[in-house]
Amino acid sequence: MKLMVKAPAKINLSLDVLHKRLDGYHEVKMVMTTIDLADRIELSDREDGKIVIHSQNRFVPDDQRNLAYQAAQLLQKRYGVKKGVTISIDKMIPVAAGLAGGSSDAAATLRGLNQLWNLNLSMDTLAEIGAEIGSDVSFCVYGGTALATGRGEVVKHIEAPPNCWVILAKPEIGVSTADVYKNLQLGSVKHPDVDEMVRAIEEKDYHHMCQLVGNVLESVTLKMHPEVALIKEQMGRFGADAVLMSGSGPTVFGLVQYDSRMHRIYNGLRGFCDKVYAVRLLGERIPLD
Ligand SMILES: C[C@@](CO)(OP(=O)(O)O)[C@H](O)COP(=O)(O)OP(=O)(O)OC[C@H]1O[C@@H](n2ccc(N)nc2=O)[C@H](O)[C@@H]1O
Ligand SMILES: Nc1ncnc2c1ncn2[C@@H]1O[C@H](COP(=O)(O)OP(=O)(O)O)[C@@H](O)[C@H]1O
Numbered sequence: 001m002k003l004m005v006k007a008p009a010k011i012n013l014s015l016d017v018l019h020k021r022l023d024g025y026h027e028v029k030m031v032m033t034t035i036d037l038a039d040r041i042e043l044s045d046r047e048d049g050k051i052v053i054h055s056q057n058r059f060v061p062d063d064q065r066n067l068a069y070q071a072a073q074l075l076q077k078r079y080g081v082k083k084g085v086t087i088s089i090d091k092m093i094p095v096a097a098g099l100a101g102g103s104s105d106a107a108a109t110l111r112g113l114n115q116l117w118n119l120n121l122s123m124d125t126l127a128e129i130g131a132e133i134g135s136d137v138s139f140c141v142y143g144g145t146a147l148a149t150g151r152g153e154v155v156k157h158i159e160a161p162p163n164c165w166v167i168l169a170k171p172e173i174g175v176s177t178a179d180v181y182k183n184l185q186l187g188s189v190k191h192p193d194v195d196e197m198v199r200a201i202e203e204k205d206y207h208h209m210c211q212l213v214g215n216v217l218e219s220v221t222l223k224m225h226p227e228v229a230l231i232k233e234q235m236g237r238f239g240a241d242a243v244l245m246s247g248s249g250p251t252v253f254g255l256v257q258y259d260s261r262m263h264r265i266y267n268g269l270r271g272f273c274d275k276v277y278a279v280r281l282l283g284e285r286i287p288l289d
Pocket of ligand 1: 015025026027097098099100133134135136137152177178181246247248
């Protein structure tokens with residue numbers, strides 16, 4: 001049997017880091033939301049028990065390093081599944097970009113295999129399993145919009161943000177999330193007001209939401225890669241209502257409401273930047289297939 005699943009990217013509208021924990025992770029408080037840029041994943045049953053990854057993208061690992069592979073392996077081991085699976089990843093989300101592409105592939109694999117292998121697990125159980133793969137995987141299991149705390153795996157759902165365009169610009173560099181957290185100097189950062197961001201979203205106050213975007217990891221990545229600051233500047237100049245780096249970067253996103261403004265920014269950035277996209281917010285949770 002075959003199954004297609006979509007794995008949408010996320011952006012962080014607000015990202016604060018509270019402190020470094022004893023386990024080496026950082027305690028975070030962030031608002032995440034899914035966007036209409038998604039990898040497409042095809043899952044095909046195998047009788048030989050093997051997990052096989054196919055992807056045309058040379059940056060996507062085809063072995064145990066792939067987060068989708070890890071998702072399938074965890075389900076096999078935990079639930080004694082004898083079947084295997086071929087996971088074909090049609091990669092649309094840029095890799096190592098701060099958009100949780102790998103985490104979303106893992107989450108989509110969990111949702112899809114739950115169905116393909118008749119496991120009947122709840123979304124909450126899939127999210128718990130996801131947390132073992134990576135901090136962002138739990139959120140990606142549900143999608144939608146959430147306040148994420150802990151190391152990112154404690155997910156509280158909130159309303160979808162007011163709808164708008166999201167323009168994404170990714171320079172031709174990849175960023176290691178671990179390096180960014182390692183270089184973060186918490187004494188000297190400006191903390192965003194995450195609670196106020198949640199309120200603005202729930203009140204569907206687009207302009208207040210735009211005023212509140214903030215990400216403590218931004219200064220770290222900007223120092224490592226000055227081209228990210230240049231993209232931010234360009235997006236602001238072309239008229240985005242809010243401009244912010246997503247996650248650990250290097251992707252910069254801009255928010256706009258009007259189609260005409262979206263086209264102006266999109267066209268202005270193309271040619272200047274490696275990859276540019278204009279997509280809608282998804283905002284709503286992914287139903288259990
Ligand atoms: C920064 C964020 C924001 O959403 O996203 P990305 O930029 O990766 O998309 C996340 O916190 C990234 O989550 P994720 O990419 O799942 O991280 P993990 O695989 O769990 O961890 C990778 C490494 O980042 C560091 N890490 C991650 C999460 C966290 N709360 N504290 C940390 O210190 C650790 O060094 C860890 O070894
Ligand atoms: N399915 C996958 N898709 C993309 N990258 C993956 C995948 N599985 C593992 N990786 C590895 O994870 C790293 C981070 O990728 P990604 O999830 O795209 O970025 P980010 O954590 O910045 O959102 C990549 O460098 C890649 O080697």
